[in-house]
Each structure stands twice: as structure tokens, then as C-alpha cells.
Amino acid sequence: MKKNTHINDSDLFAESFHKSGRLFTLICLILISLMPVVYCITAGVTPIWTSILKAIPFMFSYILIALVEIFSYAPLLSVGGQYMAYITGNISNLKLPCAINAQNITKTKRGTEEQEIITTIAISVSSIVTTIIIAIGLIPLSIFGKDIVDVLKPVTPYVIPAIFGGLGVVLLARYFKLTIVPFAIMLVIALVTFLIDQDLGQSVMLTIGMVISLISAYIIHKRGSKKIKLAEARADDFYSEEEDDLLAD
Amino acid sequence: MPTDYVGVYILGVIIVLSIIGMATYYLIKSLKRAKAIGMSPAIIKNAIKSSAVFSVLPSIPIVIGVGVMMSYLGLAIPWIRLTVIGALQYELLAMDQVGITQAIPTPELIGTAAIIMTFSIVAGPIFNIVAYRKLQHKLVDLERNNKRLLDTITGALLGGILAGLASHIIIGAFFSGGAVAEDGITTAANGYITLITLAISMVTMAVCGILITKLKWTKLENYALPITILVAMGSAYALTFAF
Numbered sequence: 001m002k003k004n005t006h007i008n009d010s011d012l013f014a015e016s017f018h019k020s021g022r023l024f025t026l027i028c029l030i031l032i033s034l035m036p037v038v039y040c041i042t043a044g045v046t047p048i049w050t051s052i053l054k055a056i057p058f059m060f061s062y063i064l065i066a067l068v069e070i071f072s073y074a075p076l077l078s079v080g081g082q083y084m085a086y087i088t089g090n091i092s093n094l095k096l097p098c099a100i101n102a103q104n105i106t107k108t109k110r111g112t113e114e115q116e117i118i119t120t121i122a123i124s125v126s127s128i129v130t131t132i133i134i135a136i137g138l139i140p141l142s143i144f145g146k147d148i149v150d151v152l153k154p155v156t157p158y159v160i161p162a163i164f165g166g167l168g169v170v171l172l173a174r175y176f177k178l179t180i181v182p183f184a185i186m187l188v189i190a191l192v193t194f195l196i197d198q199d200l201g202q203s204v205m206l207t208i209g210m211v212i213s214l215i216s217a218y219i220i221h222k223r224g225s226k227k228i229k230l231a232e233a234r235a236d237d238f239y240s241e242e243e244d245d246l247l248a249d
Numbered sequence: 250m251p252t253d254y255v256g257v258y259i260l261g262v263i264i265v266l267s268i269i270g271m272a273t274y275y276l277i278k279s280l281k282r283a284k285a286i287g288m289s290p291a292i293i294k295n296a297i298k299s300s301a302v303f304s305v306l307p308s309i310p311i312v313i314g315v316g317v318m319m320s321y322l323g324l325a326i327p328w329i330r331l332t333v334i335g336a337l338q339y340e341l342l343a344m345d346q347v348g349i350t351q352a353i354p355t356p357e358l359i360g361t362a363a364i365i366m367t368f369s370i371v372a373g374p375i376f377n378i379v380a381y382r383k384l385q386h387k388l389v390d391l392e393r394n395n396k397r398l399l400d401t402i403t404g405a406l407l408g409g410i411l412a413g414l415a416s417h418i419i420i421g422a423f424f425s426g427g428a429v430a431e432d433g434i435t436t437a438a439n440g441y442i443t444l445i446t447l448a449i450s451m452v453t454m455a456v457c458g459i460l461i462t463k464l465k466w467t468k469l470e471n472y473a474l475p476i477t478i479l480v481a482m483g484s485a486y487a488l489t490f491a492f
Contacts, residue, residue, distance in 0.1 A: 178405050
């Protein structure tokens with residue numbers, strides 16, 4: 001009885017996050033979309049419509065990537081985390097690693113409300129910290145301009161290897177079986193694309209990696225289910241044989 | 250640097266306040282819920298502390314990204330764009346759809362680039378408004394009816410992220426080798442430094458893991474990943490002088 005009340009509370013909690021999340025997303029989306037409008041009005045210019053039309057295939061490709069990503073990230077981010085991550089961005093290089101780190105440290109179990117709360121807290125805190133740091137960063141940028149950028153720019157390409165080396169050790173230790181096959185396949189794909197001089201870029205590779213990993217995991221899951229069913233069938237046979245023996249006795 | 254306009258800065262401040270308001274709302278609601286279901290305050294404190302510390306270092310390249318883009322778009326537009334959904338690599342590709350890096354950035358070009366940068370990336374938030382609730386309900390149903398399958402899916406997605414990124418980093422690094430390609434906008438990675446940074450990051454995390462599990466340095470647990478990133482990025486910075 002107590003368990004049912006707990007589940008209902010949890011559902012209500014998630015539902016309140018959906019309501020507020022959709023409202024916040026709508027407000028932020030309007031504000032974000034206003035930026036080019038405000039720029040064009042204050043600068044007194046009209047955009048070059050032909051350039052926008054030419055960019056439609058580019059825009060369309062990013063819409064497709066975003067849709068694949070959203071399905072892939074949804075099970076990993078909490079309800080609140082999903083709404084926040086899709087407003088503040090930097091998901092794969094900041095929000096998701098931050099959430100995984102918090103989940104590991106607090107040792108919360110996957111699929112529990114505890115993990116949902118920890119993930120939301122991690123993404124909230126990360127969003128606040130990053131937003132404040134970027135805003136503060138405007139001060140040295142406006143004073144020193146390109147000089148400060150030139151000093152720090154050489155280290156920027158190494159952020160992703162710095163994060164994912166450490167995080168990779170944690171994920172490999174936990175999901176070795178699920179990771180090793182897609183990793184091998186992705187290595188081959190990366191090798192072929194680089195050999196034909198067609199670097200797909202990190203976001204596309206990440207999306208392909210998740211799709212391949214899902215297919216590979218599904219096969220592993222099916223095999224696991226078959227094994228469980230076989231074991232259950234064997235156990236049934238064993239017990240029915242025992243029953244037969246008992247009846248015969 | 251192109252001219253910035255007060256109106257755009259004011260909008261930027263409103264966006265920043267909205268984001269902080271949204272995040273604070275979710276933080277407070279989650280803290281209340283954590284208390285209601287009896288979660289340990291120590292665990293919550295750990296999650297807050299580790300997330301705050303973790304977020305500092307990866308935020309610095311975002312600031313540098315604002316600096317990289319300011320030569321073409323001024324300061325206010327990159328600030329807004331990198332505060333909201335998107336990431337530096339995407340923003341650079343989007344803004345260059347009008348060839349802004351090859352031309353003198355006029356207000357017309359900047360306005361056009363801003364439109365492309367903004368509207369190419371709105372699919373995610375629109376999906377969240379329209380359909381995420383339904384998707385999340387399906388995930389909850391799946392969790393209740395077949396938890397094993399959902400566990401496999403989430404594990405696979407995390408593994409997929411690792412497989413996709415690691416393969417691109419490793420193979421890309423082998424192909425670029427020691428050449429530091431400058432495209433005039435960003436600094437492309439030196440392959441050797443990338444591989445060494447990746448290795449240093451992995452080794453540092455493995456050492457932290459040993460210290461935590463074998464020597465029971467449990468306090469290190471909260472800071473293992475931030476320390477790993479700091480050591481790896483510090484090494485990468487030092488290596489840029491060597492290669």
C-alpha cells in the first residue's frame with residue numbers, strides 16, 4: 001500500500017516537472033528566438049534571405065541530428081534535466097558527464113527516484129555555474145580582447161579527451177560488455193571515414209555510436225532473455241520430473 | 250570587432266536570468282523532494298559540491314569560444330548563443346553558412362548568421378514542449394514492465410556515447426599526427442597531444458580509483474573526475490609548448 005502511494009507521489013512530482021518544464025522551455029525558446037530579431041532591429045538591417053534559403057539543408061541536417069539525440073539522451077537525463085539541458089546546451093561535453101559523475105559519486109541506482117533527483121540537481125547546479133562563468137568571462141574578454149583568447153585557445157581541443165578519458169574508465173568498468181562491441185565497430189567506421197577523407201565530426205559519430213550500441217545491446221538482451229527462458233524451462237522440466245518421481249513413489 | 254548593441258545585451262541579461270531562474274526552481278523542487286522521500290542530506294551535499302566543482306573547468310573553453318566568435322559577431326551574440334542550447338563547433342559551422350569568416354562581418358551578415366544559428370538548433374526544445382512528456386511516460390512504462398530492457402538501453406546509450414567519441418578522438422588523432430592545423434578560427438588538435446591527454450586522463454582516473462577502493466581515500470571520490478580533468482588539461486597545456 002505504502003509502495004503505491006510512493007509511486008503516485010513520484011508520478012505527480014514528474015508531472016509537475018513536465019508542466020513547469022514546458023512553460024520554461026516555451027519562455028526561453030521565445031527569448032532565444034528574439035535574439036536575431038532584436039539584433040536586426042537595433043542594427044537597422046534586414047537579413048539576407050537568399051543566404052537563409054541556401055542554409056536550409058544545413059538547418060535540416062541539424063534538426064535531424066537533434067531529433068535522434070533527444071531520443072538517445074531522454075533515458076539518461078531526468079525529467080527536469082532534460083528540459084534544462086535542451087535550453088542550456090553543451091549536453092555531451094558538460095551536462096551529461098556532470099550527471100553521470102554525480103550518479104556515480106552518490107551511488108544511486110538506475111531508474112530510481114533518487115537517481116532522478118540527483119541528476120536534476122547535478123544539471124541544475126551545472127547550468128547555474130556555467131551560465132555565471134560565461135557571464136563573468138565577458139569581463140576579461142571585453143578588456144583583453146583577442147589576447148586572452150590567443151593564450152588559452154591552444155588548450156580548447158583537449159577538453160573532450162580530458163573529460164572522456166576519465167569518464168571512459170568509469171563507464172568501461174561498469175558497462176564493458178555493452179561498450180566493447182560498439183567501440184570496435186565505431187573504430188572501423190572512424191578509420192574508413194578518415195581514410196576517405198570524410199570526417200563526420202564528433203556529434204554525428206556520437207549519434208551513430210549510440211544507434212550501433214543500441215542494436216548491439218538489443219541482441220545481447222535477446223540472447224540474455226533466451227538464456228533466462230531456457231534456464232526457466234530446464235527448471236520446470238526438473239521440477240516436473242521430480243513431481244513425477246514423487247507421484248510414482 | 251563588430252559593434253554590439255545595448256538591446257542585445259539587455260536580451261542576454263533576461264535570458265541569463267531566465268536560465269538561472271529555471272535551474273534554481275528545479276534545484277529547490279528537487280531538494281524538497283529529496284527531503285520528502287528521506288534521502289540523506291550528505292548525499293545531496295555531495296551531488297551539489299561535485300557538480301559545481303566539475304562544471305568549472307569545462308566552462309572555461311565555452312568562454313574561450315565566446316572570444317573566438319567575437320571577432321566575427323561582436324561579444325553579445327556569442328555570449329547569448331553559447332549560454333543557450335548549442336556548442337562551439339555547431340555555432341562555428343552555423344555562422345559560417347553565410348561565409349562570415351571569409352568576409353568583412355557587416356551587420357547584414359551578422360543578422361543572417363544569427364538567424365541560422367538560432368533556428369537550426371530549436372528542434373530539441375520544440376520536441377520537449379510537444380512530445381517529451383509522452384516519450385517519458387513510455388520510458389516509465391518500460392521501466393515498470395521490463396526494467397532489464399531499460400537498464401540495457403541506458404547502459405547501451407552511455408556505452409554508445411563513449412564508443413562514438415573515443416573512436417573519433419583516437420582515429421582522428423592518428424590521422425592528424427603532429428600537425429597543428431590552424432583554420433584561422435579554432436585551433437585543431439595536435440594528434441599526439443590528444444592521445445597523450447586521453448591517456449593521462451585515463452591513468453589519473455585509474456589511480457584515483459585505486460586510491461579510493463584500495464586505500465579507502467573516500468573523500469577523493471567527490472573530486473576524482475574534476476582532478477582528472479585538471480591534470481589532463483594542465484598536461485595538454487604544457488604539451489602545447491613541447492610539440
